[in-house]
Amino acid sequence: xxxxxxxxxxxxxxxxxxxxxxxxxxxxxxxxxxxxxxxxxxxxxxxxxxxxxxxxxxxxxxxxxxxxxxxxxxxxxxxxxxxxxxxxxxxxxxxxxxxxxxxxxxxxxxxxxxxxxxxxxxxxxxxxxxxxxxxxxxxxxxxxxxxxxxxxxxxxxxxxxxxxxxxxxxxxxxxxxxxxxxxxxxxxxxxxxxxxxxxxxxxxxxxxxxxxxxxxxxxxxxxxxxxxxxxxxxxxxxxxxxxxxxxxxxxxxxxxxxxxxxxxxxxxxxxxxxxxxxxxxxxxxxxxxxxxxxxxxxxxxxxxxxxxxxxxxxxxxxxxxxxxxxxxxxxxxxxxxxxxxxxxxxxxxxxxxxxxxxxxxxxxxxxxxxxxxxxxxxxxxxxxxxxxxxxxxxxxxxxxxxxxxxxxxxxxxxxxxxxxxxxxxxxxxxxxxxxxxxxxxxxxxxxxxxxxxxxxxxxxxxxxxxxxxxxxxxx
Numbered sequence: 001x002x003x004x005x006x007x008x009x010x011x012x013x014x015x016x017x018x019x020x021x022x023x024x025x026x027x028x029x030x031x032x033x034x035x036x037x038x039x040x041x042x043x044x045x046x047x048x049x050x051x052x053x054x055x056x057x058x059x060x061x062x063x064x065x066x067x068x069x070x071x072x073x074x075x076x077x078x079x080x081x082x083x084x085x086x087x088x089x090x091x092x093x094x095x096x097x098x099x100x101x102x103x104x105x106x107x108x109x110x111x112x113x114x115x116x117x118x119x120x121x122x123x124x125x126x127x128x129x130x131x132x133x134x135x136x137x138x139x140x141x142x143x144x145x146x147x148x149x150x151x152x153x154x155x156x157x158x159x160x161x162x163x164x165x166x167x168x169x170x171x172x173x174x175x176x177x178x179x180x181x182x183x184x185x186x187x188x189x190x191x192x193x194x195x196x197x198x199x200x201x202x203x204x205x206x207x208x209x210x211x212x213x214x215x216x217x218x219x220x221x222x223x224x225x226x227x228x229x230x231x232x233x234x235x236x237x238x239x240x241x242x243x244x245x246x247x248x249x250x251x252x253x254x255x256x257x258x259x260x261x262x263x264x265x266x267x268x269x270x271x272x273x274x275x276x277x278x279x280x281x282x283x284x285x286x287x288x289x290x291x292x293x294x295x296x297x298x299x300x301x302x303x304x305x306x307x308x309x310x311x312x313x314x315x316x317x318x319x320x321x322x323x324x325x326x327x328x329x330x331x332x333x334x335x336x337x338x339x340x341x342x343x344x345x346x347x348x349x350x351x352x353x354x355x356x357x358x359x360x361x362x363x364x365x366x367x368x369x370x371x372x373x374x375x376x377x378x379x380x381x382x383x384x385x386x387x388x389x390x391x392x393x394x395x396x397x398x399x400x401x402x403x404x405x406x407x408x409x410x411x412x413x414x415x416x417x418x419x420x421x422x423x424x425x426x427x428x429x430x431x432x433x434x435x436x437x438x439x440x441x442x443x444x445x446x447x448x449x450x451x452x453x454x455x456x457x458x459x460x461x462x463x464x465x466x467x468x469x470x471x472x473x474x475x
Contacts, residue, residue, distance in 0.1 A: 023056060024097040025104050031056060038113050039165045039181045043197060044102065046166075046181050055090070055107040055181065058100060075184050076103060082186060083155045088148060089180045108179050111168035114141070118164040118226065120233040125274065126340065129233060133173040135279055136319040136330035138230050140176040141169050143312035147399070148178060149223060150305035152186070153216045160185040160214040162222035163199035164229070189216055201235060202226065205255030205297055217299030223308055224291035231280065234273030236260055236292055241268040259292035261285075278339055281318070281332060283311045283374065313390060313399075314375045320348055321380070333378050333470070344472045349379040349408040349447060351465040353391050358459050377465075381410030386419070392455040392463045403455065414467055416453065417442045425454040433458070 023031050032050045039046035044059035059072060076092050084091075090105040117132045132138070145167060152159055159180070166182040185197060195214055196207040204221035206212040228236040239260040242252035251257050258265035261276065280288070287303045295302035315332075322329040322338040329340035336345050353375040377385055384407045390399040404424065405417040418424050418437045426443065427434035429450045437443050445451055447467045456462025 020058075020100065023058070023100045023102075025094040026097055027094060028097065031104065037165075038168065040199075043161065043182070043185060046105075048107065049104070053107055053109060054093070055105050056096065056102055057105065057182065057184065058096075058102045059184075060101075072101060072103070072184065075187075079183060079186065082157060082188070084152075084157075084183075084186070087151060087180075088178060089152075089183050089186070092183060103184070105181070105183070107181070108168070108177075110171045111177075111179050112171045113165060114167040114169045114178075114230075115164040117141070117169070118229045118233075125233060129274060130328045130340065134328055134330045135231070135332075136316055136321070137173055137176065139312050139316035139319065141178060142227050142230055143309050143316060144176055145178045145226075146223060146305050146309035146312055148180065149219060150309050153219065153305055156188055158187055158189045158214050158216055159219050160187065160195075161198050162219055162226065163202040164226060165199065167226075185214075187214075198222065201238070201253065203253070204299065205253065206299060208250075208254045212299070215299065216305075217302055220302050220305050220308070221291060221295070221299070223305060224288060224302070227284070227308065227312070228288060231284075232273040232276060234260065234270050236288065237268075239268035239270040255297045259296065261288060262293060263289060278331065281315050284315055287311055317375065317377050317391075320346065320378050322346075346380060347410060347472050348381075348470050349414065350468050350470065351377040351379060351387065351391075351406060351453075352468065353377070354452075354464050354466060355394070356454060356456065356458075356460075356462050356464050358461065377406065379406055379408040379414070381408060383407070387465065391465070392420075394461065394463060404453070412446050412448050412469070413444055414447060415442065415444050425457075427452050427454050427464075 021033060023033065025031060031054075033047040033056060034050055037045040037047050038055065044057050046055050046057045048055050073095065076095065079092060090107060092103045092105050094104050096102045096104070117138060120128050149159060149162070161182055166180060168179040168181055170177045196210060196212070197214060198207050198218070202222045202225050204218035207214065207218055212218070225236060228234070236259045237252040237257070238249060239252070242248045242257055248257070252268065257268050260268055260270040262268070276285070287308060291302050318333050319330045320333050322331070322341060322343055323346035324338065324341050324343035327338060327341040327343060329338050331339055333345075333348060333350070337343065338345070375391065377387060377391065379385055384405050386402040387404045387406055388399060389396040389401045389403055392403040402419040404419055407415040409415070416424075416437065418439050418441055421439055423439065424437040425434040426437060426445060434454065447469055453465040454462065455464060
C-alpha cells in the first residue's frame with residue numbers, strides 16, 4: 001500500500017478576473033453567464049452560457065494593445081481558414097458586442113474542466129486521486145489529448161496555450177473524450193513564432209525568458225508538464241528547492257534548476273505527490289526525462305505529441321482494476337497487490353502485441369521473425385475489450401477504430417469477434433496459413449494451444465497478438 005508521499009504541494013491558485021453576469025453577442029442577443037469560469041488561460045477566461053450548449057470567451061482588455069500583434073477579429077477570421085476539420089476543438093461563432101472583448105463558441109454537453117484532475121487540493125491526496133477516476137482514466141484522457149495535439153501539429157498548427165483549464169473532459173468516468181476550448185490562439189506555426197503566450201507554470205522556458213515564441217516544441221513541453229501534473233499530482237519543475245522562494249520558482253520555470261526527477265542532480269527533488277513507481281512505467285519515465293533533461297532548454301530534443309500519445313495509450317492498456325468491492329483503484333499489471341487496499345491482484349490474461357516480419361526480413365535470416373512492441377492488452381474475466389487499429393495496424397488514420405473484440409472466460413478460453421472488414425488468421429505454433437476468421441464472425445480458442453492472432457498475410461509486415469495467462473498471488 002502507499003506508505004510515502006500522499007500529500008499535495010500548496011500551489012498558488014490560477015486566478016481569473018471576475019467576469020460579468022451578462023454579455024451580448026454582435027447580433028445583440030443577451031447571454032447570461034455562469035458564475036465560475038470553466039477554463040482560464042494566459043489570454044482570458046471561458047464561461048458557460050446558462051441553459052444552452054454555448055460558451056463565451058472573455059479576453060482581458062489589455063490583450064488588444066499588449067498581446068499578439070493582431071486584433072481578435074483578425075485571429076477569428078484566420079481560424080476559418082485553418083484545417084481543423086474533425087478535431088475536438090471549440091469553434092468561434094460570433095464576436096461579443098462592446099464593451100466586452102471576446103466571442104461565443106459551441107460546447108459539448110456533459111463535459112467538465114480537466115483542472116480538478118491535475119491540481120490537487122489540500123487533504124487526502126489518494127482519495128482525491130481515486131475520486132477522479134484513478135490511474136487508468138488519467139492515462140486515457142492524456143493519451144486522447146496528446147492524440148489531438150499530434151493531429152494539430154501534423155497539420156502544421158500550434159495550439160499555444162495548453163493547460164488543464166483549457167481542456168474539457170467527459171464528466172462521466174466511463175468515457176474519455178477531450179475538448180479544447182481556447183481556439184483563438186491556434187495559428188500556423190510560422191506565424192506563431194513571433195509571439196509568446198501561455199498559462200503560468202505550463203509555459204516552456206523559452207517563452208518565460210523571451211528566447212522564442214510559441215511553437216510545436218513549446219506545445220509538447222506544456223503537454224509533458226500536464227502529463228506529470230495529472231499522473232503524479234506534482235509539478236515537474238517545482239520541487240522542494242524551487243518551493244523555497246519566489247526567485248527559486250522563477251529560476252526553475254526558466255530552466256535554470258533541475259527537474260524533480262533528474263537522473264543525476266538531486267537538488268530539486270520533491271517530497272510531494274503520488275509515488276512515481278505507482279504511476280510511471282519505464283516508457284513514460286523516458287519521455288519525461290527527454291522532455292525535462294535533454295529537452296529542458298533544447299526544444300528540438302523534446303518528445304513529440306505522437307510519441308506521448310503512443311506511450312500513454314500503451315500504458316493505459318497495461319492497467320487493471322482492483323477486484324475488491326469498494327476499491328476504485330487501477331494499477332499496472334506487474335504489481336502483485338493493489339497499492340490502495342492491498343488486495344491480491346486478480347487473475348488476468350494478456351494479449352501481447354507483436355510485429356510479424358516475413359521471410360527474408362526476420363532476424364533469423366530467411367525464416368519469418370517477430371518483434372515485440374512492449375505493448376499489450378490486459379483482459380479481466382468476462383470483461384470484453386476491443387483491440388483497435390492502434391494495436392493491429394502499423395500505420396493507421398483511425399487508431400481507435402475497433403478491429404476485434406476479445407473476451408477471456410477467466411480460465412483457458414478467449415472468445416474473439418472480428419469487428420473489422422478483412423479476415424483475421426488464427427495461426428498455430430507450427431506456422432502456416434492458419435484458420436481464417438471472417439468479418440463479423442466469432443471464434444473460441446484455448447490459450448494453452450499457444451496460437452497467435454494475425455492481422456495480415458505471411459508475406460506482409462503486420463501486427464499479431466499472442467495470449468498468456470497470469471494467476472493472482474495467493475495468501
